[in-house]
Each structure stands twice: as C-alpha cells, then as structure tokens.
Amino acid sequence: MRRYSAFAIAKEALRHNTGWQKAWRSPAPRKKYDVVIVGAGGHGLATAYHLGKNHGITNVAVVEKGWLGGGNTGRNTTIIRSNYLQDPSAAIYEKARSLYETMSQDLNYNVMFSPRGVIMLAQTHHEVRGYQRTAHANALQGVDTRWISPAEVKKLVPIINLDGPRYPVLGGLWQARGGTARHDAVAWGYARACSAMGMDIIQQCEVTGIDSAEGKVTGVQTTKGQIACDKLAMVVAGNSGLLAEMAGFRLPLETVPLQALVSEPIKPCMDVVVMANTVHGYMSQSDKGEMVIGGGTDGHNGYTQRGSFHHVEETVRALVETFPMISRLKMLRQWGGNVDVTGDRSPILSKTPLGNCFINCGWGTGGFKAIPGSGWAMAELVAKGEPGPLTAEFGLNRFREGRFIDESVAAGVAH
Amino acid sequence: MLILTCPNCGIACDETELTPGGVAHLERSGPGASDAEFEDYLFMRSNPKGVHFERWRHSSGCGKWFHAARDTATMQVFATYSAQVTGPTAEVLTAIRAKYPDYTLPEGLKEARP
Numbered sequence: 001m002r003r004y005s006a007f008a009i010a011k012e013a014l015r016h017n018t019g020w021q022k023a024w025r026s027p028a029p030r031k032k033y034d035v036v037i038v039g040a041g042g043h044g045l046a047t048a049y050h051l052g053k054n055h056g057i058t059n060v061a062v063v064e065k066g067w068l069g070g071g072n073t074g075r076n077t078t079i080i081r082s083n084y085l086q087d088p089s090a091a092i093y094e095k096a097r098s099l100y101e102t103m104s105q106d107l108n109y110n111v112m113f114s115p116r117g118v119i120m121l122a123q124t125h126h127e128v129r130g131y132q133r134t135a136h137a138n139a140l141q142g143v144d145t146r147w148i149s150p151a152e153v154k155k156l157v158p159i160i161n162l163d164g165p166r167y168p169v170l171g172g173l174w175q176a177r178g179g180t181a182r183h184d185a186v187a188w189g190y191a192r193a194c195s196a197m198g199m200d201i202i203q204q205c206e207v208t209g210i211d212s213a214e215g216k217v218t219g220v221q222t223t224k225g226q227i228a229c230d231k232l233a234m235v236v237a238g239n240s241g242l243l244a245e246m247a248g249f250r251l252p253l254e255t256v257p258l259q260a261l262v263s264e265p266i267k268p269c270m271d272v273v274v275m276a277n278t279v280h281g282y283m284s285q286s287d288k289g290e291m292v293i294g295g296g297t298d299g300h301n302g303y304t305q306r307g308s309f310h311h312v313e314e315t316v317r318a319l320v321e322t323f324p325m326i327s328r329l330k331m332l333r334q335w336g337g338n339v340d341v342t343g344d345r346s347p348i349l350s351k352t353p354l355g356n357c358f359i360n361c362g363w364g365t366g367g368f369k370a371i372p373g374s375g376w377a378m379a380e381l382v383a384k385g386e387p388g389p390l391t392a393e394f395g396l397n398r399f400r401e402g403r404f405i406d407e408s409v410a411a412g413v414a415h
Numbered sequence: 416m417l418i419l420t421c422p423n424c425g426i427a428c429d430e431t432e433l434t435p436g437g438v439a440h441l442e443r444s445g446p447g448a449s450d451a452e453f454e455d456y457l458f459m460r461s462n463p464k465g466v467h468f469e470r471w472r473h474s475s476g477c478g479k480w481f482h483a484a485r486d487t488a489t490m491q492v493f494a495t496y497s498a499q500v501t502g503p504t505a506e507v508l509t510a511i512r513a514k515y516p517d518y519t520l521p522e523g524l525k526e527a528r529p
Contacts, residue, residue: 241462252458254438255487299435300417303464303488309416310431343458400454 001196003108023188024195029202029227033061035382036220036229038207038243040064041073042183042368043360044235045190045201046375047382049107052197054376055383060199061229062191063222065206069187072237075305075337076368077260077282077294079273081118081178083145085134086405088393089346090141095390096373100181103372109189111181112287118178118273119153121322123167127278131173145175156272164321167279180273180284186371210247216355217247232357233382238303238338240361249353252343252399253362256297259307259336261316263329265289270323279318280311291326293319297339297365307336339364346405349378350387350396358382359396422495424477436470439482440502440524461521464488466511468503468524471495484511500527 002008002021012019035051037044040062051057064070080100082093099106100113122128131147138145150162153172162169191201202224209221210232219228234243238255265288273284280296295315298308312334320327342348342362347370349360360378363370377390387395393405417430444456467487472480480498484507485491493510496503503511503520504527511518520526 239464241460242464250459250461252454252460254460254462255464300469300485301438301462301467301487302490304490308430310429399458400450 023192024201027200029224032228034059035231036227037062037233037235039236040068040201041071042186042371043374045187046371047233047235047378048194048199049190050375050379054379057383058197058199061202063202063205067203068191069184072337073187074184075335076183077292078180078183080369081175082143083138083173083175085137088405089407090143092373092390093370094143096370099372107189107193109192111185111189113181115177115179116272117176119172119174120275121169122171123278128170134173144177145173148172148174157274159269159323159325161322161324167318167321212354217357231382235360238340240340247354247357253340254301255303255338255340257302257304257307257336258297258339258365260294261331261334263291263331281315281319303338305336305338344404345407347394348396349391349394419483420495421473422481422497423479426476432475434472434474436472439468439470502527
C-alpha cells in the first residue's frame with residue numbers, strides 16, 4: 001500500500017497523477033480462510049482490521065452482498081458520542097469514540113473526524129432528570145460530559161429557539177469530545193488498511209447458506225461459490241435475522257426502517273451536533289453546508305430502506321419549532337436504512353448456538369458511532385473464542401437471564 | 416403511506432390513524448414455563464423479510480385491534496382480518512398465495528380454525 005502524504009501528493013502532481021493505486025484489491029474468493037466475515041460495512045471491516053492489527057490474524061475474507069459501506073454505514077447521520085447511562089454501553093462507545101480520535105492516523109486515511117461537540121437537548125422534565133443522572137453516571141465512568149443550562153445551550157447554538165411552546169429547551173447534556181466523521185471514508189479507510197494486510201474484500205458476493213458439521217461452522221455458500229472457514233463472524237445489521245435463520249437460530253431483534261434527510265447547502269450556521277430525543281430530531285451541518293437531519297424509526301417491521309413519510313413530517317415539524325430559521329430550507333434528499341433493534345436497545349456481540357460462529361448485531365439506530373470499538377471488541381471475541389471485557393455483558397444469553405443493558409429506559413427512545 | 420382497512424369499521428386508514436402492535440399470533444407462556452420459553456415469548460422474533468403477520472390498533476378511529484398480513488420487503492398488504500383468531504385465516508393465506516404460490520406458514524404458526 002502506498003502511503004498517502006503531502007509528499008505523495010507533490011510527487012503525483014509532478015507526474016500527472018499516474019502513480020495512484022486502487023485503494024483496495026478486488027480478488028476472487030479463495031477456497032478457504034481462517035475467518036470469514038459477512039458484511040463489509042463499518043463494523044465488519046473494523047472487525048477485520050482489528051483481527052489483523054490486534055491479533056495477527058490476516059487470512060481473512062470480508063464478503064459483502066452489495067457494495068462496500070452501502071448499507072447503514074453509508075446511510076446514517078454520522079454522529080459520534082459516548083454519553084450512555086449503563087456501564088457496559090459507556091465502555092464500548094467510549095472505546096469507539098477514543099479510537100475515532102486517532103483513526104485518520106491509524107488508517108492513513110482522512111476520515112474527517114470532527115470533534116465539534118454534541119448536545120442532547122432536554123425538552124421535558126423527565127429528560128432533565130434523565131440527563132442529569134447520565135451526567136453523573138458518565139463522571140463515574142470516566143466519560144467527559146456535563147449538564148448545561150439553557151443559556152449555555154443558546155451560546156453554543158445561537159440559531160436555537162429556547163422558548164418553543166411545545167418543546168421548550170430546559171437544558172442539555174453536553175459532550176464536547178463528541179462530533180461527526182465522514183461515514184464513507186470510515187468504510188473506505190478500513191477496507192484499504194485490511195487489503196494492505198492481505199485480507200480479501202469480496203463485494204457482490206451474497207451469502208446464501210451456512211455449512212456446518214458436528215455443531216460447528218465449516219464455511220459459507222455464496223453467489224461466488226463455497227468458501228470454507230474455521231470461524232465465521234456475522235456483521236450484517238438489518239439482515240441479521242435472515243443470516244441467523246440460515247445458521248439455524250433465532251435472534252431477539254426486529255428490523256425496522258430508520259430515515260434521514262439533508263437540506264440544500266447553506267452558509268455555516270451551527271458548529272455542533274444537536275440531538276432532540278423527545279421529538280426524534282437530530283441535526284448537524286455538513287462540511288458542504290447541508291443540514292443533516294435524522295428522524296425516528298417506523299413502528300412496524302420493514303426491509304424497504306425507505307421509512308414512512310409521516311415520520312419525516314413529525315421530525316421536521318418539531319425541528320422547525322426548535323430552529324425557526326430552517327423553516328424555508330428545501331430538502332435535497334431523503335433515504336432510509338434497515339436497523340436491527342433488540343428488546344433492550346443494546347447491541348449483541350456474542351457466541352451463537354452454532355460453534356465457531358459469532359454475531360455482532362442489534363446496534364439499532366446508533367451503530368456508526370460504535371464502529372471502531374465494536375470492531376476492536378468483536379475481533380477479540382472471534383480471535384479468542386470467548387468474550388473479553390468489552391463484550392462480556394453483550395451476550396445473547398442476557399435475554400434469557402434477565403441481565404438487560406436497558407438503554408431504552410435511559411434515553412426514553414430507541415437510539 | 417401505508418394504508419390498512421380496519422376490518423372492524425371498514426374504514427381504509429392512513430398509517431397515522433393506526434398504532435402498530437408488533438408481531439401477531441405469539442403463543443403466550445404462562446406460569447410454570449421455563450426461562451427458555453419466556454425468552455422465546457418475550458424476545459425471540461422471526462423477523463421475516465417477506466410475509467409478516469402483525470397486530471394493529473385503529474387508535475384514532477374505532478379503537479379496536481385487528482391483524483394484518485403484510486410484506487416487509489415490498490410493503491404489499493395481503494389482507495387485514497379479525498383480532499379474534501389465533502392464526503391467519505384461509506382467505507388470508509389465499510391472498511398471500513396469489514403472490515407467493517409456494518408460501519407455507521413458518522414453524523410454530525397455525526392456520527386459524529374455521
């Protein structure tokens with residue numbers, strides 16, 4: 001892999017950019033790998049990267065039915081934060097947030113991490129109490145957040161209307177180290193680093209069946225033929241239920257569409273991320289100037305990657321009250337992704353009933369922020385075959401044993 | 416927008432008039448059930464990409480519950496039917512098989528008794 005640097009740009013400028021290589025190879029699948037990872041989204045690629053970097057396992061294939069990063073990795077609103085209430089969540093999300101800080105250097109790929117700060121608005125008294133509690137919990141967990149007053153919110157976000165009749169701003173939970181990153185670049189950067197370690201990233205290769213013998217996985221059937229493997233990692237978000245069915249087990253989750261939209265580009269007007277969980281409205285401004293808006297999930301199951309129109313209306317209606325100046329913005333694009341939501345709104349990183357088969361799913365509506373931490377933890381689980389400190393609490397058995405990591409209660413919403 | 420016809424009052428409702436109630440025809444586990452049975456009942460879901468049976472409530476209308484058979488991949492609605500049945504009726508299955516001739520009910524789900 002040729003390193004990207006100022007020197008490389010200068011050198012290529014002198015020879016008319018003829019020396020650039022493709023960022024990653026696109027090989028045909030080999031007969032067998034040590035580890036096959038299904039799903040070349042952020043989480044799958046991060047798992048592959050940390051298998052190589054942390055555990056020295058590089059005989060790895062990442063198979064993807066569509067194109068790299070074309071699922072939820074390319075469909076989210078790119079928010080990064082770690083201000084969770086429960087200890088296991090704070091640990092893995094904070095690990096992820098801290099890895100984002102050095103990701104561009106680690107991968108030698110500019111992921112445009114922008115630690116601009118994230119405010120979660122409290123717009124009901126229930127939320128005020130909830131976020132103050134979270135701020136205290138975060139202090140104990142070593143996550144840098146604090147409760148801020150409406151005046152401080154106004155100072156950080158001058159365009160906000162504090163005194164809306166339906167959704168007044170009563171304060172906020174402020175995480176200065178949170179922010180955004182370029183979502184596609186995260187997938188591309190990981191893919192390039194994995195390819196440089198000798199891993200095969202195989203796109204347009206859909207898994208159609210899972211082979212097993214004596215209760216252990218032996219390989220996968222794909223549209224590009226059979227691929228044998230010693231270990232299998234399923235990292236496919238909304239399609240987890242379908243893959244689990246092929247492997248012969250069920251999962252405690254359901255797939256629902258979650259949608260987002262962006263406006264026409266405007267001059268810089270808001271340099272932090274603002275989340276309004278009560279109304280399911282999340283807004284930040286991209287480097288191009290578009291207002292990036294995330295909405296809520298549909299109430300019913302769906303694999304449409306679209307989402308119901310009335311959810312857009314509800315989100316925008318509430319945001320217009322909170323940010324009156326966006327009322328005449330035109331929206332450019334709207335899209336949806338299929339997110340897999342568990343009973344306690346927390347992810348699953350776990351061994352499965354099938355031997356040597358591991359699953360990473362259930363990130364629901366908040367997977368992007370977790371990508372590097374999830375990959376780090378999943379790689380440890382796959383390499384050692386047993387859960388490590390970051391994954392121990394996220395096992396499948398927690399639903400049977402009643403050990404929930406109940407973030408739905410903490411936030412009052414799926415997130 | 417998703418439009419479902421409430422079988423109780425006969426009105427074709429926009430989604431905004433309805434409240435989704437989750438997957439239908441779950442078999443309730445009672446006292447004495449094992450942890451595994453409770454886990455199955457409370458959390459494990461079939462989550463199909465395709466034909467899905469679910470519960471809805473006509474909350475901004477007649478207020479009554481009903482069932483719907485819907486395709487989660489295409490959003491096609493096959494039928495809505497009474498809440499007072501323990502599985503899809505013969506008419507519902509006929510409507511589904513008009514689109515998917517080989518459709519069979521997933522494990523654990525039985526056709527409603529006539």
